[in-house]
Amino acid sequence: MTDTLPDLLLIGCGKMGGAMLAGWRERGLSQVLVVDPHAPSPIAGATLLRDAAEIPQGFAPAAVVLATKPQEAPASLPAYARFAGQAVFVSIMAGKTVGFMQGLLGPGAAVVRAMPNTPAAVRQGFTVAFAGPGVAEGQRALADTLLAATGAVDWVAEEKLLDPVTAVSGGGPAYVFLLAELLEAAAVEQGIPADLARRMARATVAGSGALLAASAEDAAQLRRNVTSPKGTTERALAVLMEQAAWPDAISRAIAAATERSRELAG
Ligand SMILES: NC(=O)c1ccc[n+]([C@@H]2O[C@H](COP(=O)([O-])OP(=O)(O)OC[C@H]3O[C@@H](n4cnc5c(N)ncnc54)[C@H](OP(=O)(O)O)[C@@H]3O)[C@@H](O)[C@H]2O)c1
Known part of the structure; x- marks a missing residue:
């Protein structure tokens, strides 16, 4: 793929978030803002912010990728609710349902929930994704492109299938x-x-x-x-x-x- 990716916001740049960002860089980035309180600075190809409050007012990402530990979600997600309506949220947090995330981001938030695995670090990952209600076709295609940066991607039509997916390919x-x-x-x-x-x-x-x-x-x-x-x-x-x-x-x-x-x- 040669098209440059649109503006992106990555929340959490640890093992998984970092692997995704590395894959995106190979595909050609426009602007990526990363929010991570402790990630080593600088991050090649992206602007590192320590807190959501530092995101510039006019920044309008096409996707917000949620890659923190699941237990961080209740405290950190509400700060990103203002992007609902314009951006698709792509969550790789294990176990956090679309309904749970909409509870923190707003009921109309477009949420894709995905389960990757660690061979993502060498672009040999396998990710299974589920698109929640209201995710537009273009948003799903963007999520697919972002997730495919670390390996193969497959989609399921039922969110409950992510439990056995977690058991088989996640673990x-x-x-x-x-x-x-x-x-x-x-x-x-x-x-x-x-x-x-x-x-x-x-x-x-x-x-x-x-x-x-x-x-x-x-x-x-x-x-x-x-x-x-x-x-x-x-x-x-x-x-x-x-x-x-x-x-x-x-x-x-x-x-x-x-x-x-x-x-x-x-
Ligand atoms: N690893 C796997 O096999 C695997 C597989 C499938 C899905 N996942 C999911 O992927 C997600 C990330 O896992 P990981 O292994 O990449 O974890 P990780 O290496 O610990 O990365 C999480 C990153 O988020 C940072 N962070 C913590 N609080 C934050 C906040 N409020 N805002 C922004 N960033 C914050 C962490 O910083 P600190 O380290 O300083 O806290 C860390 O750099 C998890 O939700 C996990 O369920 C992981």
Whole structure:
């Protein structure tokens, strides 16, 4: 995309907000104001403000991106209510519903709620978004462009689907990193030196991810491609694929995270 992005306001420039801003810069920015009380100054390509009160009177952003921790929302959001009516609010705050945000920004505020994940830091993120009532087609397209700066974007028509999305793709990188940890520990148990075990586990997880991303084949087929009849991988998979092992464990883990996302929703 070569079009310059319109004026933007980014609230919170931590891991996620910073990753988004870096992606936007690659696409060509006009004016971006960042509000963050403690982010290191300066921020390349943007103007850093320490408080919403410092936003110049005439500034009229096309989008306000909300990337603070969810617990900051009740105190910080009302300061941005004056942009409702002109801007689309794009929130990546986990668990904060469109209704909750409209309660703080005004009932007519156009709110897109999105759930990204941490591979956003290397533009390999996956974000699922939901457009609340009153979000215009052009605002949704702008939100899509802003979110796509950190990877792929998909949209759902029902907000409640963001609970299982949070469980699967929001938290998903943690489960994959856990796999790398466990592979490393098991390699050490089998006598492999710790440094080699670490590099082997990391490279195996990263390389498998790259192969999956590059391949048109199903994950199941890629798994079969590694599995010779009566071979070593088949022996390992017989342990992992027992119903009570990974199939039930992953299913229970995702159900538990989905339930927790529902509990946290506000
Ligand atoms: N990390 C993930 O895996 C992930 C995945 C999906 C969604 N999210 C969501 O993304 C959001 C940001 O997460 P993150 O990991 O990027 O957190 P983070 O690194 O802590 O970034 C939040 C930033 O906002 C700043 N901040 C705090 N209060 C503020 C205020 N009132 N106004 C403006 N800025 C303020 C923080 O400053 P201080 O550090 O000084 O407080 C920090 O720089 C969260 O709502 C989270 O739910 C994260």
